[in-house]
Amino acid sequence: QVQLQESGPGLVKPSQTLSLTCTVSGGSISSGSYYWSWIRQPAGKGLEWIGRIYTSGSTNYNPSLKSRVTISVDTSKNQFSLKLSSVTAADTAVYYCARDLLGIDYWGQGTLVTVSS
Amino acid sequence: AIQLTQSPSSLSASVGDRVTITCRASQGISSALAWYQQKPGKAPKLLIYDASSLESGVPSRFSGSGSGTDFTLTISSLQPEDFATYYCQQFNNYPLTFGGGTKVEIK
Numbered sequence: 001q002v003q004l005q006e007s008g009p010g011l012v013k014p015s016q017t018l019s020l021t022c023t024v025s026g027g028s029i030s031s032g033s034y035y036w037s038w039i040r041q042p043a044g045k046g047l048e049w050i051g052r053i054y055t056s057g058s059t060n061y062n063p064s065l066k067s068r069v070t071i072s073v074d075t076s077k078n079q080f081s082l083k084l085s086s087v088t089a090a091d092t093a094v095y096y097c098a099r100d101l102l103g104i105d106y107w108g109q110g111t112l113v114t115v116s117s
Numbered sequence: 118a119i120q121l122t123q124s125p126s127s128l129s130a131s132v133g134d135r136v137t138i139t140c141r142a143s144q145g146i147s148s149a150l151a152w153y154q155q156k157p158g159k160a161p162k163l164l165i166y167d168a169s170s171l172e173s174g175v176p177s178r179f180s181g182s183g184s185g186t187d188f189t190l191t192i193s194s195l196q197p198e199d200f201a202t203y204y205c206q207q208f209n210n211y212p213l214t215f216g217g218g219t220k221v222e223i224k
Contacts, residue, residue, distance in 0.1 A: 046204065046215055046216075046217050046218050047161065047204055047206075047215040047218075048215070049206075049212055049213040049214065049215065052213075060211050060212075061212075062212040062213075063118070063212060064212075096160055098160075100208075102149070102151065102166040102167050102170075102208060103151035103153075103163045103165070103166030103167075103172065103206070103208070104151070104153070104161070104163055104206070105163050105166075105172065107160035107161060107162075108160065109160060110160055
């Protein structure tokens with residue numbers, strides 16, 4: 001059973017960089033033809049796709065965030081990561097990591113990141 | 118970006134009711150659509166992928182249909198555990214996008 005777990009600071013100051021890591025267990029991040037994704041959800045609002053990385057390392061990002069987002073993978077640690085630079089209060093949300101192919105079949109539990117001084 | 122418009126945004130229904138939620142894409146997306154259920158404080162759960170394929174372990178009262186621009190999620194007989202918010206997501210074009218959600222409440 002694949003499991004994903006987000007980790008990282010719950011509080012980030014405005015203008016700084018948000019950094020989160022997703023640890024995958026129960027399967028290798030390198031196996032299969034899966035994408036590894038980040039999605040976020042502000043409190044009381046809908047879901048926003050941030051971007052994803054393929055097992056080959058190729059990435060796709062949401063253009064609304066593209067200039068600020070980097071997703072990377074560390075196959076040796078079975079982890080993938082999100083960096084979002086120059087954050088503002090609008091980036092406050094629950095951040096989910098996930099696995100997807102034709103649908104997102106495995107999600108992390110989500111981690112709340114608050115942007116505040 | 119492809120916009121997904123869900124309707125209604127909320128609905129009230131009773132246990133046993135047949136419920137239908139619609140997702141309309143701003144341009145054709147073939148069958149590259151998924152449906153999710155989300156309960157408060159929890160991550161979404163995949164119900165349907167490829168527009169009409171039932172994810173393993175999901176009750177058969179859930180079904181999906183459609184292709185192109187118009188899609189439907191149907192719950193044939195609403196159960197107490199089905200009260201939640203439902204989202205569609207398209208996988209045909211980048212950026213991947215979600216619908217705004219449909220909240221299913223108890224009548």
